Amino acid sequence: MRDFLPADKARRERVLAVIRERYRAHGFDEIETPVMEEYDRLHAGVGGDNEKLAFNVLRRGLDADAVRAAADDQAQLSDLGLRYDLTVPLARFYASHRGELPAVFRSVQIAPVWRAERPQKGRYRQFVQCDIDIIGDASARAETELIAATLDALDALGLEGATVRINDRRALDAMLDLFGFPVDERPGVLITIDKLDKVGAEGVVAELRGREATASAVDALEAFLTRPQTLEFLPFGEGQIRKALPEGVADEIVAHLVGIGEAVGAARGADPVGGELPLQFDPFLVRGMGYYTGTIFEIAHPSVSYSLGGGGRYDGMIGRFLGQDVPAVGFSIGFERIVDLVALAEASAAEAVVLVHDRDVPAAELLALKAALIAEGSRVRLERRTKNLKGLLERATTDGYTAFATVSAGAQRDDLELKPLS
Known part of the structure; x- marks a missing residue:
């Protein structure tokens, strides 16, 4: 589980924005589900080895004696768990809200999931998944829509050379x-x-x-x-x-x-x-999740030996929650695995400006200058001048700022000389 500095966070959000925009263009609607699900649902035998990696939540109100008594029975110790993927929560979501959803429901879920992994490069205990799913369509059209939308997103990210193995x-x-x-x-x-x-x-x-x-x-x-x-x-x-x-x-x-x-x-x-x-038929592609019933697919890229995402048809899962079978198929981009391969330019719609001010500049003047620049469409940060001005400007550049101006007491908007940061 990791922290992200501002520049890293901004880069991740740019990649996510591209993925969201392309999925929305293909007619998928974004939903949100809770980070926890009931223990029995997460351990229903459909999650394969991921069920063994679930983080379980101790039941509230258990005293030490009760914990010891139930030490060998995890189901007695836990009633909730952190989601280990987004498919199980989607199945529960659809079963709960089916009457409010269209007959064929196209969903987007972009959110963190948790697994008790042994951390290594590209594999973390908390990571973001980007899922699109189609529920209610048993035809091959559903798989086609998912693959086309995913390839479109990869194209928009500039991830050339990616192949979908089917x-x-x-x-x-x-x-x-x-x-x-x-x-x-x-x-x-x-x-x-x-x-x-x-x-x-x-x-x-x-x-x-x-x-x-x-x-x-x-x-x-x-x-x-x-x-x-x-x-x-x-x-x-x-x-x-x-x-x-x-x-x-x-x-x-x-x-x-x-x-x-x-x-x-x-x-x-x-x-x-x-x-x-960019399609390849792989007769020995397996994918380990126990809920797949038909078509399965993975994203391969020549720069890495592991897959960058995958999915498949899971027609039997929703029936476990709804009491009747509903066709479903999904495709997930492994965000943590692609984000380091993507080189997106900084957002250029607005200039990002650092106002470096002297200690004696009144707060009212600074805020008025800042408001004027924001009204012009700029992003603005206030920084008090330090002895190491070079270090201050280097940090601002790392954080995505593109220009700076020095501010003295009494300065007006027309007095500001914006200089590029390089």
Whole structure:
């Protein structure tokens, strides 16, 4: 959990403003949910490993004896917890407010979440997520809107070279079925396959054999992984998708993925037949959240080895709170991971001025000068002159100020000579 100095905070807000503006342009409306949710909701079995990283809140009113008595039962100790993502709160929000929302609801949530992580670069215990979700649309149009809006936001941030990797959990399940993995082995097999980009095909196969997964199924997977062909499947199209999957995966799944590619291509003005898109079909993209039911996606960038965001379809989650299934799909930008890659210019709409004044200048005069500059559209800071004027101006430059003027007693607005800070 970190502090941010003014310059860092200003930079983060500029990036967030771009993301918000682009998402709003695509028809998404921003909501806000509480930082805490009920313990049972956060630990309902849909959050994968993130549930283990949740910060739980001790029940009020427990004395020492009650705490000791419930030491082995976290559900008795805690009734609330800090949210570890924004999807679980959104599902609860929609279930609570469905009657006040449109039939197809497009939401934006940009807010901090908390996980008891082991801190490292790009991974913190408190971090901001930027989520867009569409609830109430079961068609591929929803995935298309999310991907198009996310790519638009990345373009607006100047994050060139980003690619959206796409897969479908139904295709993964079909592959494991065709290879011969029993249903009870598949969750563990997927965890191992998710390491493919880190340990390679040999590492995946070795780990599965070490876990004593079904030998014939591991043999089939190994044969598939070591086929003499590339895993680069651009442009995104039917031929490439079929080439990447084993024979026998349902045509419906392939058509769903192809339709997404064609629609995103149309949204970006690309040739839908052969025009290169920043999309890549990855047949071994897994994503670990337990609530995904269909299409899944991640943002990849050549400058880093980790993903910059991701999401997918989670049609079964809202039904847990509402009592009836509602289709839903979401895409999250990992703000902490992209903010350091983005180089946005300082806001230039208004000049930022430091008024360096002598000790004897009356407060009324200073405030009148400040008000006059603000009325002209400037941002203004008052600073009393120090012996180290150079250091004062360097700090002002670091804080985003662009000009300064010195002020003596009796000075009027026309007397101020604004000099650039460099």
